[in-house]
Amino acid sequence: xxxxxxxxxxxxxxxxxxxxxxxxxxxxxxxxxxxxxxxxxxxxxxxxxxxxxxxxxxxxxxxxxxxxxxxxxxxxxxxxxxxxxxxxxxxxxxxxxxxxxxxxxxxxxxxxxxxxxxxxxxxxxxxxxxxxxxxxxxxxxxxxxxxxxxxxxxxxxxxxxxxxxxxxxxxxxxxxxxxxxxxxxxxxxxxxxxxxxxxxxxxxxxxxxxxxxxxxxxxxxxxxxxxxxxxxxxxxxxxxxxxxxxxxxxxxxxxxxxxxxxxxxxxxxxxxxxxxxxxxxxxxxxxxxxxxxxxxxxxxxxxxxxxxxxxxxxxxxxxxxxxxxxxxxxxxxxxxxxxxxxxxxxxxxxxxxxxxxxxxxxxxxxxxxxxxxxxxxxxxxxxxxxxxxxxxxxxxxxx
Numbered sequence: 001x002x003x004x005x006x007x008x009x010x011x012x013x014x015x016x017x018x019x020x021x022x023x024x025x026x027x028x029x030x031x032x033x034x035x036x037x038x039x040x041x042x043x044x045x046x047x048x049x050x051x052x053x054x055x056x057x058x059x060x061x062x063x064x065x066x067x068x069x070x071x072x073x074x075x076x077x078x079x080x081x082x083x084x085x086x087x088x089x090x091x092x093x094x095x096x097x098x099x100x101x102x103x104x105x106x107x108x109x110x111x112x113x114x115x116x117x118x119x120x121x122x123x124x125x126x127x128x129x130x131x132x133x134x135x136x137x138x139x140x141x142x143x144x145x146x147x148x149x150x151x152x153x154x155x156x157x158x159x160x161x162x163x164x165x166x167x168x169x170x171x172x173x174x175x176x177x178x179x180x181x182x183x184x185x186x187x188x189x190x191x192x193x194x195x196x197x198x199x200x201x202x203x204x205x206x207x208x209x210x211x212x213x214x215x216x217x218x219x220x221x222x223x224x225x226x227x228x229x230x231x232x233x234x235x236x237x238x239x240x241x242x243x244x245x246x247x248x249x250x251x252x253x254x255x256x257x258x259x260x261x262x263x264x265x266x267x268x269x270x271x272x273x274x275x276x277x278x279x280x281x282x283x284x285x286x287x288x289x290x291x292x293x294x295x296x297x298x299x300x301x302x303x304x305x306x307x308x309x310x311x312x313x314x315x316x317x318x319x320x321x322x323x324x325x326x327x328x329x330x331x332x333x334x335x336x337x338x339x340x341x342x343x344x345x346x347x348x349x350x351x352x353x354x355x356x357x358x359x360x361x362x363x364x365x366x367x368x369x370x371x372x373x374x375x376x377x378x379x380x381x382x383x384x385x386x387x388x389x390x391x392x393x394x395x396x397x398x399x
Contacts, residue, residue, distance in 0.1 A: 024048035040065035058134030068117025069124035121176035185215035226317035238335035246289025262337030267304035
């Protein structure tokens, strides 16, 4: 007759956390608050310590702009060496800026993000069903309510790391928030880049331009705009031609202009129409299509108010396309971008004239250190390479 095994059976991690997680005292909480506030996304970690010294850990990837809890992780009954290894990797990660916070702060960020995501019809990561038992119940009246700001510029802002992910989530936001009531963008650094969506992408998709950090408004109608950008009052002429979606936000269009022209984004800028100047906060709400609504319409972009580089932007062609259109293409151009802080269009034009004449001595005597910016860099005012400009765009905004 066999003996009965009277040893207690150890609970599975899932059952252990569901049944006992909240009874283990909280030891410490960490939050990547800088990343959450600056990029909309950051990690939250709660550590609960057992009487015998072991730890049980819950970790959450918070998307405070739209998606709530994008990922969740839990590990139960860690020994001291396992726990130290985890914490060394967590606190030593240069991509994170983890700081110790109170449990109340962590709780309100996690559940506030969940509530905000629910408005858009988005639920938490599937592992949150277990990991949530390492947090107190959100209905627990002992936890004070702390109000935090969610969303970007007062709206849900959907950030995706693949086009397939965008196709899956955008209709959900359309249904729950309404088209045009949220914005969307892309993440070139691939948080969640191990998503199966990347494996499913076809070679044809890989050939398309994936526009990294460019942000878009979720418009019902989107147009493919062909724009010509002329740098005013400069000889020899400097211009670029690009193709962009009409729902690209002005803040992102500014970044694109800097890249395609060749500026270094070291100075202030402003967009102006014939009627008014666009305020800086409006650049986060208005799209390029709001200001260029028909072929032949124009917009002014001024960069560096000291030098006064004025760009005239003309809408040359406007074609209807689907709401997922996102390609950014450099179609042509001419002339090199002037060096930064050279003195403005008239001084630059005079310097180029002397440069072309070969009178480098006079160039140096008349313009001093400014001339060095042309001479030291082996500058060629006629240089422009369309492929190189396209590579710069893809490098800056992703493929």
